[in-house]
Amino acid sequence: MVSDVVSSRADAIKVFLTTNGWAGVVPVPLVDDASARKYYRLDDGRQTALLMDFPPDAVSVDPHGIHENPERLASVAPVITTTALFLQAGWRVPVIYASDVTQGLVLIEDFGDLTLTHALELTPTSKPALYLRAVDQLVALHRHCGAGMETARGHLVHYQPANFKRMLESFKTDYLPLIVPAPAKRVAAITDFDAMLDRVLPQCWRVGDVIIHRDYHVDNLMLVENDEGEEDCGIIDFQDAAIAPRPYDLVSLLRDVRHDIGPELESSLKNRYCAAFDDLDRSDFETSYAACNMVRNFRILGRFGWLAIKAGKRRYFDFIPHCWELILRDADQNLPELATWIATYIPAEARLAPTMLPTDEGAQ
Structure with a gap:
């Protein structure tokens, strides 16, 4: 059952990368942190980018103290909103190249x-x-x-x-x-x-x-x-x-x-x-x-x-x-x-x- 989930996630990532011009590029995992969110580096020999992988069925902790139960399902939607906000404020933040909120995948600039x-x-x-x-x-x-x-x-x-x-x-x-x-x-x-x-x-x-x-x-x-x-x-x-x-x-x-x-x-x-x-x-x-x-x-x-x-x-x-x-x-x-x-x-x-x-x- 676990292998089926992993395979399904790998397939979703492959489709997302192919759709957005990174077909055949193998994502290289970066060091993880204390969250369920993962990052991968993409390199096609000409340019690099980062893939943010935040599966929508992953358990995330409500960061804002809104809910009595702090454990929530993950979402990359806030990434889209806050990127636009901080760009407007003049901060140097990674540009978003592509995103799929439903799948929890975002392609961003590599710093x-x-x-x-x-x-x-x-x-x-x-x-x-x-x-x-x-x-x-x-x-x-x-x-x-x-x-x-x-x-x-x-x-x-x-x-x-x-x-x-x-x-x-x-x-x-x-x-x-x-x-x-x-x-x-x-x-x-x-x-x-x-x-x-x-x-x-x-x-x-x-x-x-x-x-x-x-x-x-x-x-x-x-x-x-x-x-x-x-x-x-x-x-x-x-x-x-x-x-x-x-x-x-x-x-x-x-x-x-x-x-x-x-x-x-x-x-x-x-x-x-x-x-x-x-x-x-x-x-x-x-x-x-x-x-x-x-x-x-x-x-x-x-x-x-x-x-x-x-x-x-x-x-x-x-x-x-x-x-x-x-x-x-x-x-x-x-x-x-x-x-x-x-x-x-x-x-x-x-x-x-x-x-x-x-x-x-x-x-x-």
Whole structure:
């Protein structure tokens, strides 16, 4: 039965490629990530392109906190919408050559392999300049938001505190059981967690909302040569764009659990962003930034738990201690309610990688 499904998918891909001028070209798989979406490189000897394969029967996690049940069937439709939106905003995103929403297949421009992550590995001393480039891309997008928000509101999900609260359900159901095994203590922790969220989540909007990429970090930013022979900052993996609190993408970039830039560079880049907007209240911004940081990193912990339990993927556990460090960074000053909840229910030893799961079958 499984082989029939694989064969059927291969046939669908073959038909799609033949229809769109890539007959006979064998797709070469690229490294997968934490989603069911897969990418392949196509090369016919004259040009290259990427094939996005997101089977419509695959299980995807609702990225926006719209549904009580976060597991949904996949769709490439958001890719089509957000590509047009970001091109209009002036971002350098991959052009779509062809798509079949019914089959979950999209043929897109190939930006190559030089992510900012790889560029940082090649030349570590370039870190400030590369991160500065990424921050300036956010500044450009958020300046565009003044004129482009009405168009975006007609196409993108507009986050409210309830969206974030639903996103954090996985933290309670998939991650907390790994570190708070006692049922009574976990119930108390969840009760106080929900009460804390009711107070803290509205703080995310202290400086308004903008269009966000939603997964804005150096793995999704690339150096792409332009027509003048210079390098643009190419942006990928933006299909989950939304309208959300202003600091959300900046937090994603500067407090990425996989790439620690340190408090000093983080502060400098925050200053760069804030200086670009004369009407931005810095105190409100810092509170909003801290609240968005809490949301993003609790959501990531929930995702790590979900991947471990549902998909047997434990390789992300190595990031957990740093994730807690990021959540707590400046929390005493900006979000004392958060710091108090963690001190009460999550002692230092519980902020390490979990040592056991409900089942270890298929663990990686």
